[in-house]
Amino acid sequence: MSGTLRAQLCFLLLSVTALRGHARFLDIQENDISPEGLLSLLSSELKRELPEEFVYRRALRCLDMVAVEGQFTFTAERPQLNCAVFFIGEPSDIISIEYDSVNIDCRGGDFVKVFDGWVMKGEKFPSSQDHPLPLYERYSDYCETGVTRPIVRSSQNVAMLFFRLHQSGSSFTVTFRKLINPFPCNVVSQTPEGSFTMIIPQQHRNCSFSIIYPVEIQIGELSLGQHNDLKRSILGCAGSGDFVELLGGNGMDTSKMFPMADLCYSFNGPAQMKVGCDNTVVRMVSSGKFVNRVSFQYRLLGHQELQQMKGNSVEDVCLRA
């Protein structure tokens, strides 16, 4: 045989043996779980599907607050032009809103919008500095994307629904669910008393815990980064990328609130502070280099304590109407 022919034959033999392989397949019987079924079990929403008789249902009002999972329907008996429904969950939940059936006249000016956060008097929570999305992306309009994307998820434990219905008889139904969030960032507390541990695991983000009451905060443990840099503490928190600040104010927007205290080094052992404002916020700024953690408790300030604070302080940082 000539050299080239031998080489070609060897090559052919080699390729034939290399392409031979072993195949494995799952032997699934007909009445067993299908692969689609297996995959759907992994989706957290289906896991939480309740049987029909266990789903909570009620009608929505034009101004409403919902904290319970279930199916909610709004029916317009007369034209309703400015309506808002607030949704709130536990600190470690995120909100999922699904449009079940929407019967509105989009072209006639009706709308149903979900906002990722809360908006009050033009101030939004979380603020633009603390939320990953720009403002226009936080509004999700049913008339634009509702049919293709019927499920909207929030990034924190609060969300809102704005709607306007011109004709009587228009209605819509939404299903509200709460999903678990392993690292909650940006929380509105449902109660004036409680405790929370905020962890930011090596992410470059800012997180706020908002308590819409005047409270006394007791910080039990603060762990910022790995190094205790004494130089940093002398200069204050201005230069450091990881710190915790206590804010107080009378609005929802944390970027417009007054700083009450700055903490930029780790410590153990309680540190207390009374904040006599309508909204008290514990905010953590994280550079992303370290795992930062803060644990705190809070309790409502009584009327007498507030009066005492008013008497003691020279200037009233939180002005009250």
Place this chain on the structure above:
Amino acid sequence: MRSAVVTHLAVFLRKRSAVSSMKPVPLVLLITSVLLTTHVPLSTCRPRDVSLMNNQLDDVLLNRAGDDAVSYLVGEKLLQYLQRNLGAQKASGVLHLPHFPTAQLRSPHEDNSLEELTEFSKRNDDPPISIDLTFHLLRNMIEMARIENQREQAELNRKYLDEVGK
């Protein structure tokens, strides 16, 4: 503008292919003409001139005049904006009419909020939506919602226990 540059280039290349030796002067002329014609025209820049900003504001105000929430929001922003600018003018000692010089510095925060407002109004047809609510009312609503949640959770637990007991 671009088509002019392209035709210019085409003519030049044809000339170049016809002539074997090249002089650097036409090349330099070509490069400078390309650089000058590709200069970004001013109209596509974000307007720093306040008169343009006022036009945008008027547009927003007129189109949204009927809406309660947005007229509150826009009115508030306008008031803040005017207060800041008038304040700056008074501090300098001279009170100018609304047409401000382009070199005037504005704080980035209010710039952003005003631009955010007009930008958002343009992006969605609807204005940025908000609701006027006091904290007192909000707290009461949260309290009622929590009670409803606890009651429903208790109901659900009772139903589950009944199921288990069967």
